[in-house]
Amino acid sequence: MNFAFSLPLALAAALLDVTVGYPQAVYRAIGHPVTWMGAFVAALESRLNRPTLAFEVGRASGVFALALYLGAVGVVAGLVSSLAPSGVVGFAALALLASSLPAQQSLDRHVLAVARGLEQGGLAAGRSAVAKIVGRNPETLDEAGVARAALESLAENFSDGVVAPLFWIALGGVTGGALYKAVNTADSMIGHKTERFLAFGWAAARLDDLVNLPASRLAALWLIAAAAVTPDASAREAWLTVARDAGRHRSPNAGWPEAAIAGALGLKLAGPRVYGDRLVDDAFMGAGRREADAADIIRALKLYRASCVIQALALAGAALIAQA
Structure with missing residues (x-):
């Protein structure tokens, strides 16, 4: 990959995403690349997943489906990239396409809605807003639980919905970004980890x-750097909390940004949580307050926005080096 092209492309995608976003009119007319991918996955799953099969056979079927799916996405993305005209017009077209892959503006809007819900409508409104961004049952959450759920979602989605x-894209252009999103x-x-998907989804x-490993570490780094320039946040505590707690999370990736936010804001996130009817006994991230609230969500969003700016500056710097 030509980094002199892919790095500016990633920067342009980030700037377009945060300033323009994905137009609702376009979404209503043709959907979104993620919805197209999701429809393909659903079609493959309905045809190839047979929960009655032996685990090894179900897992092999899932490997085959994933290879078929990623191969199709890679071919389509590669063709689109190769057919784009050279020069400014082609770069702009690919940047617009690439800007549909990160979700800076969307994540900010959805998390802010939880804070506004808690502030203006109380627990019921907060639960309604947080249900749109988390997989757990919001009816089991009190106000502090709703706030923590929003903070944890912000942390994890910053990593896999923005940084990754x-x-x-910076490594592999539109094709690299599309394959990651796939x-x-x-x-x-x-x-x-349900009976239906345990083998097929393995x-x-x-x-x-695997593909989120580098981004989760980068996300923590951007959050730590942002804490150094964000009022009422501690870069030192963010760093120490990541070093102490990130590796204890049940996920190899989610603990890094969660620990960074928890440490930076003096909170205690994660820990035992209920997903559906299943209790997940996870480690705590951070050693601060457990009683989070809407004000903490606003503080976290300031940290998140500063992190996005730092990431854009890092991409700009890398692009300048690649052009030299």
Whole structure:
């Protein structure tokens, strides 16, 4: 890959995403690349997943489905990239396409809605807003639980919904970003540890863990750096909390940004949580207050926005070096 092209492309995608976002009119007319990928995954799963099969056979079927799916996404993305005209017009077209892959503006809007819900409508409104961004049952959450859920979602989605797509665009252009998004979409749909997906979704879940490893560490780094320039946040505590707690999280990736936010804001996140009817006994991230509130969500969003700026500056710097 030509980094003199892919790094500016990642920067342009980030700037377009945060300033323009994905137009609702376009979404209503043709959907979104993630919805197309999701439809493909659903079609493969309905045809190839047979929960009655032996575990090894179900896992092999899932590996085959994932390979078929990623191959198709890679071919389409590669063709689109190769057919783009050279020069400014082609770069702009690919940047617009790439800007559909990260979700800076969307994540900010959804997390802010939880804070506004708690402030203006109380627990019921907060639960309604947080239900749109988390997988756990919001009816089991009190106000502090709703706030913590929003903070944990912000942390995890900053890593896999913002940093990771831009990282893979920077490495592999539109094709790299599309393949990452395809893996992440497959994991969100079939990577669950339920009876139906335990075997078939095994490959998607393991690959998603792998491709998110670099981004989760970068996300923590951006958050630590942002804490140094964000009022009422501690870069030192963010660093110490990541070093102490990130590796104890059940996920190989989610603990890094969660620990960074918890440490920076003096909170205690994660810990035992209920997903559906299943209790997940996870380690705590941070050693601060457990009673989070709407004000903490606003503080976290300031940290998140500063992190996005720092990431954009890092991409700009890398692009300048690549052009030299």
